Amino acid sequence: MKLKHYIVAMSAAVMLVGTGLTIAQTPQETAVKKLVEPRLADGIKVDSVTKTPYAGLYEVRVGSEVLYTDEKAQYLFIGNVIDAKNGVNYTKARTDDLSRVKFSDLPLESALKMVKGDGKRVIAVFEDPNCGYCKRLRKTLAGMDNITVYTFMYNILSEDSAVKSKNIWCSADRNKAWEDWMLNGKAAAPAQSNCVTPNDKILALGQKLRVNGTPAIFFADGSRVPGALDAKGLEEKFASLHNVKVN
Template identity: 35%
Template sequence: MHRIFLCVIALLCQIIHADVQSLKQKITSNYPKLSFTDIENTPIEHLYSAKLDNQKVYLDESGEYLLTGTLFRLKDQKNLTQEASEQNKPSLWSALPLQDAVRIVKGSGQHKIAVFSDPHCPYCQQLELEINRLNDVTIYVFLYPLRPESIKLTQQVWCSPNASYAWQRLMQQGINPTASSRCSNPVQNNLELGKKLGFSGTPVIIFANGQYNIGLLSSTQIQSVWSEHGL
């Protein structure tokens, strides 16, 4: 009986592997210019997960249809897309060029988050108010002007004598910086980095364990992540 059970498991593994391989071959043959990686099964039959341009996507078994978005499991409301992202990006934090971010320290600074933010993004402005409620945190703000009208503004923030002060005044009080935008700044590097990481919107919040969230989180939600993961 034990031998039969092992044979069944081995056969199932072969079938699953064959399905993934078949999908890879279809995509490579039909769409050679698209570079899909990390093609895997999902809990949903005939649906596969993959990465395209560093973004999580889903494919059907024919390789003809692509879905983007978040996959939830209803029974426990678990975000399976985010869980997979956390598993696949354990080194995201260590890869961030923190020297290219505006550094803001509150209290002891023991907790750490990085934020990709656009000053003309209303959700980024709301996030600033939530961050202002946090204690003992170091925030690394990557100036990420996805809107063209934000480019000069972010450059002026960086070129200000006190960039962290200029950023907080801009986001919390609506006071524009007065510094020139003509200094060496990392704004273009940040845009290229965000594009490489697949950040097509703002804000993006990255935690020190590599977990990240695209969109607004409340101060309570941020603190819950710290507590849950010992950050």
């Protein structure tokens, strides 16, 4: 695949979103940005260029994606920078940081809420009602305790996803309707036409947060994990957050 085509595909996948922040750059970083931006695909805008402490590389940030170049922008490096001594993946650490959210800013009133046990362990999950991996995750969550799950019904997989979400949202017991569908394949009764849902709001939110697939799990520290974790993976993640300050 040609480099320009790769960058187009990459940027389309992450859905570029401005952060509203202005980051001061050194003259050299500004110069590298001016050199590298015209060499990317047409219309691709570089959010920032930052000199890294390794190998003389400059980080080129496009949305939440990261690539690298040299000081003359003659070469572009797409992939992970890993410390050969300790195995630390600097690129993953950086992209994880860029993809963090402020959990308290999520519109939780627009989500389904399930509480089990003391509910102290909190996650928010973006799920499509037609997503097989979401159903697998739902089975995992059903077997866990002491957890609060906020579910944003994120309709991106098929035309009737929004219909199914509306029927569930407009049910007398939303959580039961969601569980019945995701765990047992029992569809909710058709909603009345005047029932208002947050479907459009959640779709816009997911796009803003660059949620490109379901499920997507957000933890209380703002970190995210794309895909369906199993029970062991979730427990390990919760354990790692035990002493982390929630933002």
